[in-house]
Amino acid sequence: TQLLEQSPQFLSIQEGENLTVYCNSSSVFSSLQWYRQEPGEGPVLLVTVVTGGEVKKLKRLTFQFGDARKDSSLHITAAQPGDTGLYLCAVPLPPGGFKTIFGAGTRLFVKA
Amino acid sequence: GAGVSQSPSNKVTEKGKDVELRCDPISGHTALYWYRQSLGQGLEFLIYFQGNSAPDKSGLPSDRFSAERTGGSVSTLTIQRTQQEDSAVYLCASSPSGTISYEQYFGPGTRLTVT
Numbered sequence: 001t002q003l004l005e006q007s008p009q010f011l012s013i014q015e016g017e018n019l020t021v022y023c024n025s026s027s028v029f030s031s032l033q034w035y036r037q038e039p040g041e042g043p044v045l046l047v048t049v050v051t052g053g054e055v056k057k058l059k060r061l062t063f064q065f066g067d068a069r070k071d072s073s074l075h076i077t078a079a080q081p082g083d084t085g086l087y088l089c090a091v092p093l094p095p096g097g098f099k100t101i102f103g104a105g106t107r108l109f110v111k112a
Numbered sequence: 113g114a115g116v117s118q119s120p121s122n123k124v125t126e127k128g129k130d131v132e133l134r135c136d137p138i139s140g141h142t143a144l145y146w147y148r149q150s151l152g153q154g155l156e157f158l159i160y161f162q163g164n165s166a167p168d169k170s171g172l173p174s175d176r177f178s179a180e181r182t183g184g185s186v187s188t189l190t191i192q193r194t195q196q197e198d199s200a201v202y203l204c205a206s207s208p209s210g211t212i213s214y215e216q217y218f219g220p221g222t223r224l225t226v227t
Contacts (some may be wrong), residue, residue, distance in 0.1 A: 006154075031216070042116070042203050042218025043155070088154055097170050098143060100216065104154040 003027065003102035004089055012109045016078050023089035023104040024071040030092065032072050034063055037086040037105075046074075079110045114138065116219035118204050122158045124193055124225045128188030133189045133222045144187050145216060155203065161187060162209065193224045207211060 005024045013019055023032070031050040035043035047056050049065035049072060056063045059084075063076040076083055090102045117136045125131050137144050141185055146158040157171040161181040172178070176194075181187040201223050205216040 023115050037118040041220050042186075042205070044218070048215065090155075098160050098162065099146070099157055099171075101157065102147075 003101050004091065006089060006103035006106050008106060009104070010107045010109075011109065013079055015080055015110055015112050018075070018077050019079060020073055020075045020106070021072065021087055021108070022073050023103055025091075026070065030094075031068070032065055032069075033090045033100075034072070034074055035090060035102075037087045037088060038084075043086075043088055071092060076108075077095050079108075081110045081112045084108060084110050090092075114143055116186070116204055116206050118202075118219040118222050120222060121220065122223045124227060127196060127226055128193055130190065131194055132190045133191075133202050133204075133224070134202030135187045135189070135206075136219055137185065137187070137204070138208075139185075140208065141217070142155075142184060142203060145207070146162060146187070147188050147203045148173075149201045149203055149221070151200075158189070158202075163189040169170065178207035191224075194224075194225045199224055199226045216226040 009024050031048055032099045034046045036046055037043040047063045048062045052067045054065045060077045064073050086105045086107050088102050090100050090106045093099045116138055119134045133174045142163055144161040147155040147223050148158055149155050159166055159169050160180050164181050176192045179189045201221040203218055203221045206216045
């Protein structure tokens, strides 16, 4: 069983549509991160959320950390082909938080 | 500024051979991580370094895998007697120590293919 469950695993949508992807766990975390990875490249950090209920916006992307700090969602408004990629959530594990666990990711494909 | 670099970008090796993968972190970053990513999958934690020491080696898949870091900078991941199941992209990341969010900056990875 994965510590972080991401859903859906794969999503193919048309340009201009909205979408939400999820990252769920039964464990409580001090913080959670979202990364985006494009083919042939390493993941790039999008956001870090640390407070239960926190909402952060990054242009057309809205990130929410669950009140209980067990889950998170990423909502994309009016998706564009440039949003195509693998979206990964990640959490630091105690003690120290240096060991980071990643979910398996949601692979998003936005068609023009 | 310069990001994390990895070499080689691609490596094809025969089963049973040893390989060395190199990572140059961002200057001044004291934490360094190695991950493995199989085709289409998420990242599997292998090992991290704080300075030159590796407090957590629990992610190394077997004793054929080892890693070292010298001078608090460059790191090398060595895989001995490679097997076909070792084929994957090996990613390195570095992080400035002390940041509460432990943000990691990734290199482009080394794609290892064992034939």
